[in-house]
Amino acid sequence: MTSKYGLLVLNSKNVQKLKQLLTSAAASLSSRLYVRLNPDQPRSDELVSNIYLNSAHFCPNVDVRLLVKSRLPNEEYILIGEEAAEDLTEPTKRYKKVVLGGTFDRLHNGHKVLLNKAAELASEDVVVGVTEKDMILKKSLFEMIEPVELRINRVVEFVEDISGTAKCLAEPIIDPFGPSTRIEDLEAIVVSRETVKGADAVNKKRGEKGMSQLDVIIVELVEGNDEILKETKISSSSRRRADLGKLLRPVNNVPRRPGAPYVIGLAGGIASGKSHIGKYLKEKHGFEVIDCDKLAHTYDDGELKGDGRCCYIKKESVDLACDILDGAHLKGKDVKVEEAHFEMKGDFDPTKKRKRLTEDQKKRYREQQNKIFEWVPDKPRNYRPKSDCTVIVKNMFTQEQMRRNAALMLDLKEEMEQSCAKYGTVKKVIVYDNHPDGIVSVSFTTTDESDNAVKYLNGRVVDGRRLTAELWDGKTKYKVEETEEEAERRHAEFEKYIIIAKLHRGIRNNQFGDKEVALLFALHILYSTNTDKDTIFNEICDGLKQELSLTNPNATGVYDRLVMNLRFVPHH
CATH class of the missing domain: 3.30.70.330 (RRM (RNA recognition motif) domain)
Incomplete structure (x- = not known):
């Protein structure tokens, strides 16, 4: 016989048996399990995350809630395990008001970790922004996201159920900031590792408005395997896809069934989820997907039939498609799915032979098949390019x-x-x-x-x-190709640099006489055909004067003789 509510008290001894205790709770409870930590078991972010992660695996149908408040729940409950509840003091709160935001669709254990942290920190208010309208349009299968009123009610009920003194103030938001840049006396913001940049943007916006900066509390979200979709994280998007797959059945083995079922009634209305489902099947499982909205099969009276043909790589996919879609109700219409039946057009000509594939075509086909069915692990949540x-x-x-x-x-x-x-x-x-x-x-x-x-x-x-x-964004190219004129000018500048450097080194080491110096300068001027001669002459003379002043106490006389020699070089 199962009960509706249960209480699990964890201490330093039985916390090692968490998995067994949660399994026992799954068999004994039908609704909710409250978890409390005794004083000898310190609360840590890692422990909180592990409690919710293991709950997703060992009691997925039970609503697990880790209590922050000191008092026990009012509901009648059964005790899970042998540890009895003790009187506890509520943990000291670091802040009065804490803010966080999210979609909070199909409230799952990842959300609970964030909300638990906020309830643990706040003594007065937990302010929550729940996204709606344009903020959810980029979400996977956004058409299936729950109404914002339902999501808000679930967040408020959860926070106030586990919290002691703090109240939950949740509101819908249509921009990335919401109440975080409107309520001045907020003190901290709770974010996941993925949304730290959002917290930085909030603090920047608050700074522009002259508000105090928020302490950024980073929480590592729950990670784990989704048993339905074999994914590597617990997320609202995987929950929405799981709801799409509630009609999944074992594949029937019919060897002679053709590889292309005939699908009727898939041309649903706008926002019916066709594009998202098709994209998911194609990218994750290698299905061939045809956009049925672009097909225009008609009856004799000119009305659209709304039918189309989907061709799969494997015959097993035909059974799966027929089992899932046949008889399904979509946008007020019943979907009819059946095998495709092909008929020959014209008369059979036995003299014509089927064209065989070349070896290159066969090789490309095998490579495509291998690529479609190869296993590529999902990137971790903290992946960065x-x-x-x-x-x-x-x-x-x-x-x-x-x-x-x-x-x-x-x-x-x-x-x-x-x-x-x-x-x-x-x-x-x-x-x-x-x-x-x-x-x-x-x-x-x-x-x-x-x-x-x-x-x-x-x-x-x-x-x-x-x-x-x-x-770097990984896309922008910064290399700028220079023109021929720019290349010639750069070469001339480099030649001047090399010769002047060689000349300066020679003067320092007393390797050149006056005449050699003058000829070396003249040679450089003749090479620099694309630069103004007077400009180069003046630059060289200035550089020469500086070098001589560093190496020769009688620099003025030497400089005058060198300049005189330079002026008699034929080019100038």
Whole structure:
């Protein structure tokens, strides 16, 4: 005989038997299980997450709730396990008002972890924003999301049931901020690891309005295997897909059944879920999906029949489609599904042979089949793309600086390698010397290192320029192809740099006489055919004067003789 409510008291001893206790609860209860922690069993985020995770596996049909309040529930309950309840003091609350947000569709254990944390922290109000309208349109199978009033009622009932003194103030929201940027005396925001950026955006918005910053409380969401859909996480989207699959039955083995069933009545109305279901079947299970909305089979009187043909890769899929869809009720219409029957058009010609596939065609077909049915594990919830390891730093240099100093590119690369090494292991540095925004990319080994680099580089001022640092989006290309004219100008600048560097080194080492110096300068001027001769002449003379002043106490006389020699070179 089963009871409606139960109470499970966990202490430091029986917490190791959590799975067995939850299994016992599943067999004994029909509605709800309250869980309490005795004083000798400290409350931790990991323990809370494990309680809800194991509940999803071992008692999926029981509503498990971890109590925060000190008093016991008012309902009559049976005790699960041998541990009796003791009088407890309610944990000390860190904040008065805490806010969080979400869709909270089909309230599941992942939601409960977040709401439990908020109830644990707040002494007065737990403020909850529940998304609706445009905020849910990008959700998978958004057409099946529960009405916002129902979702709000479930959130309020859950929070106030487990909480002691805190009240739950839930409201619908149609923008990413909701009450978080409207209620001034909020103190903390509870988010999952996936939505930390949303909390940062809230604090930025509050700062713009002159409000205090919220403490960001990060909670690791519940992870686990979905036994219905064989997915790797507990989520509302998997629950919605599970509701679609309530008609699933074992596959009937009919060897001679053809591979293309004839499906009638799939041309449903707008927002009936056709696109989402088709996309899921195609991407997850390799089904061939035909958009029946684009087919126009008609009766003799011109009315649309609303039928179409779906062709599957495997014959077993035909049985599954017929079992699931035949007789289903969709948008006020009964769907009829049957096997496709093909008839020959015209007379049979025995002289014609069926065209055989070539070896290349067979190979491509096998590769396509293998790709469709290969097993690819889902990405973890905390997955971040490889591009997030690369930081894009803008405004590092100007085009004028790059033109005037041919060595700037190498100097910048070396400087960035050294300065960014304190944030992590630098794999590669690329200086995009032709980009007008003065861009340098730095690649690290992990996203933690790149996040740290962005944190310290963004907004930093270098040589009067404010840098901007951000993670690479993985798509934008920063390499700028230069024109022939720009290439010639760059080559000329580089030649000038090489010769001047060689000349300066020679002067320091006393390797050149006056005449050799003059001829070396003249040779450089003759090579620089695409640059103004007078400009180069003046630059060389200025550089020469500076070098001589550093190496020769009688620099003025030597400089005058060199300039005189330069002026008699035929090119000038």
